[in-house]
Amino acid sequence: xxxNDDDAWIERALALLDHSAQNLDAATLSRLNRxxxxxxxxxxxxxxxxxxxxxxxxxxxxxxxxxxxxxxHPPLPPPASQAAAD
Amino acid sequence: xxxxxxTSADRAQxxxxxxxxxxxxxLRMAELSTGSRDEALxxxxxxxxxxxxxxxxxxPGEWSPLFWRVLDxxxxxxxxxxxxxxxxxxxxxxxxxxEHDDPVDAAPDPAxxxxxxxxxxxxxxxxxxxxxxxxxxxxxxxxxxRVWEGLDVAATAAAMRCSxxxxxxxxxxxxxxxxxxxxxxx
Numbered sequence: 703x704x705x706n707d708d709d710a711w712i713e714r715a716l717a718l719l720d721h722s723a724q725n726l727d728a729a730t731l732s733r734l735n736r737x738x739x740x741x742x743x744x745x746x747x748x749x750x751x752x753x754x755x756x757x758x759x760x761x762x763x764x765x766x767x768x769x770x771x772x773x774x775h776p777p778l779p780p781p782a783s784q785a786a787a788d
Numbered sequence: 789x790x791x792x793x794x795t796s797a798d799r800a801q802x803x804x805x806x807x808x809x810x811x812x813x814x815l816r817m818a819e820l821s822t823g824s825r826d827e828a829l830x831x832x833x834x835x836x837x838x839x840x841x842x843x844x845x846x847x848p849g850e851w852s853p854l855f856w857r858v859l860d861x862x863x864x865x866x867x868x869x870x871x872x873x874x875x876x877x878x879x880x881x882x883x884x885x886x887e888h889d890d891p892v893d894a895a896p897d898p899a900x901x902x903x904x905x906x907x908x909x910x911x912x913x914x915x916x917x918x919x920x921x922x923x924x925x926x927x928x929x930x931x932x933x934r935v936w937e938g939l940d941v942a943a944t945a946a947a948m949r950c951s952x953x954x955x956x957x958x959x960x961x962x963x964x965x966x967x968x969x970x971x972x973x974x
Contacts, residue, residue: 715970718916719916724812734811734815738836741839742807
């Protein structure tokens with residue numbers, strides 16, 4: 703909404719509000735920054751990234767375990783005494 | 789997948805820029821409603837979390853009214869909690885206040901020209917804050933969203949979850965009340 707020319711006090715009020723918002727102290731700005739970063743860290747895309755990464759890592763671990771356990775072991779060499787008898 | 793990663797990174801930058809752009813005004817709005825910088829920071833943080841969680845995936849063109857809607861909702865929640873707290877603790881607070889009530893202290897000084905008559909910029913900000921804080925919540929939000937934030941009537945109504953007619957009524961009353969308070973700044 704654009705204030706009318708008659709409403710100079712609105713222009714003044716807006717200027718004061720803008721000034722107050724632009725001149726916040728450093729501690730407040732730091733807390734705002736931390737709040738913003740924390741909010742962005744839990745955004746859906748980031749969460750999906752974690753889930754996908756975790757899922758892939760879990761699947762890779764499961765595959766590694768499955769193949770490691772099921773892989774046929776190489777046949778053991780015959781005992782030395784039996785080899786000598788042969 | 790590199791394509792997906794690039795898309796996510798591209799989306800993160802606009803939303804961070806958006807929050808960085810609105811956060812200071814959001815803080816001032818919350819502060820005018822709560823009367824406390826710490827409470828306002830908590831309200832704004834809640835609003836940022838809610839906005840990112842629920843609307844972060846929307847297009848940037850939709851963000852502004854949605855963010856102000858979430859903030860308005862959090863401010864309303866804060867007031868509801870205060871009212872509930874007031875119902876429980878009001879009696880004790882009134883009893884404590886009674887001890888300090890002095891009718892002579894409360895009487896206006898006839899020699900005082902008025903709270904806004906001799907104010908420079910810094911004091912004018914404080915006077916404006918006081919005038920805004922004196923408004924009912926809905927009037928204050930209508931003024932701040934429509935006049936300061938520059939939302940149109942429809943977007944203000946969406947942010948405040950009320951009809952466009954209600955926005956006009958709240959705004960008209962807010963302007964009349966503020967004009968009365970700040971006439972001495974003309």
